[in-house]
Amino acid sequence: MNTNVNLKRTVEAWTGRRFVFRASMYTDRGPTTTDLDSSILECIYSGLQKDVGRIEATNFAKFVANLNDLSASAFIQAFERFWYSGCKETTLVQPKNSGRRITGETDEDCLIEAQVLVANALCRLNESPESREEDVRFSPARGFGGWRDESPSDRIKSAFVRQHKQEIGAI
Numbered sequence: 001m002n003t004n005v006n007l008k009r010t011v012e013a014w015t016g017r018r019f020v021f022r023a024s025m026y027t028d029r030g031p032t033t034t035d036l037d038s039s040i041l042e043c044i045y046s047g048l049q050k051d052v053g054r055i056e057a058t059n060f061a062k063f064v065a066n067l068n069d070l071s072a073s074a075f076i077q078a079f080e081r082f083w084y085s086g087c088k089e090t091t092l093v094q095p096k097n098s099g100r101r102i103t104g105e106t107d108e109d110c111l112i113e114a115q116v117l118v119a120n121a122l123c124r125l126n127e128s129p130e131s132r133e134e135d136v137r138f139s140p141a142r143g144f145g146g147w148r149d150e151s152p153s154d155r156i157k158s159a160f161v162r163q164h165k166q167e168i169g170a171i
Contacts, residue, residue: 001052001053001056001086001087007021007080007083008021008022010047010051011044011047011079013047014043014044014046014047014048014051015040015043015044015047016043018039018040018043019035019036019040019043019044019072021076022076022109023072023073023076023077024073024109024112024116025072025073026071026072026073026076027073027116028073028116029071029072029073030071030152031069031070031071031072031074031151031152031153031155031156032071032072032152032156033152033155033156035071035072036070036071036072036075036156037156038156038157038158038159038160038163041064041156041157041160042160042163044060044079045057045060045061045160045164048060048087052087053087055087056086056087058164058167059082059087059088059090060082060087061160061161061164061167061168062090062167062168062169063078063079063082063089063090063091063092064157064160064161065157065161065164065168066090066091066092067092067094067153067157068094068153069094069153070152070153070156070157071153074094077094078092078094
């Protein structure tokens with residue numbers, strides 16, 4: 001597998017430019033379907049299947065099913081690790097708050113990300129502890145095994161995981 005391709009351009013082409021593959025774009029934003037959703041995950045899966053291979057696409061489906069944090073920034077960081085493992089590593093550990101890391105490739109990217117993190121931290125000083133907790137609400141949508149509460153990350157990936165349930169198998 002050729003990992004020397006421009007990953008940013010490749011993923012953006014696969015998604016029809018609907019997903020900006022730049023972690024700094026989403027720094028410190030939680031999981032939200034306005035940044036990342038199952039249709040974007042499906043575009044990446046299809047691109048992998050077409051351009052890289054069927055096994056790598058299946059591994060991507062398993063990789064997505066195993067992710068706990070699907071904030072766009074955390075997903076990009078995890079996908080880069082998945083990609084550079086040759087699309088083989090499906091059980092990557094995501095550090096807590098990985099969407100709050102400075103990951104820029106240039107000094108300018110790092111400076112922008114740092115400014116966003118500081119601005120968000122200052123804005124949160126007046127928030128109550130309850131408002132900082134992850135938004136978990138009851139969802140009448142059928143989950144992986146039945147009715148259940150769904151986290152924002154589960155809402156992002158649930159349709160994709162259901163679509164690829166047979167490939168993913170038992171996790």
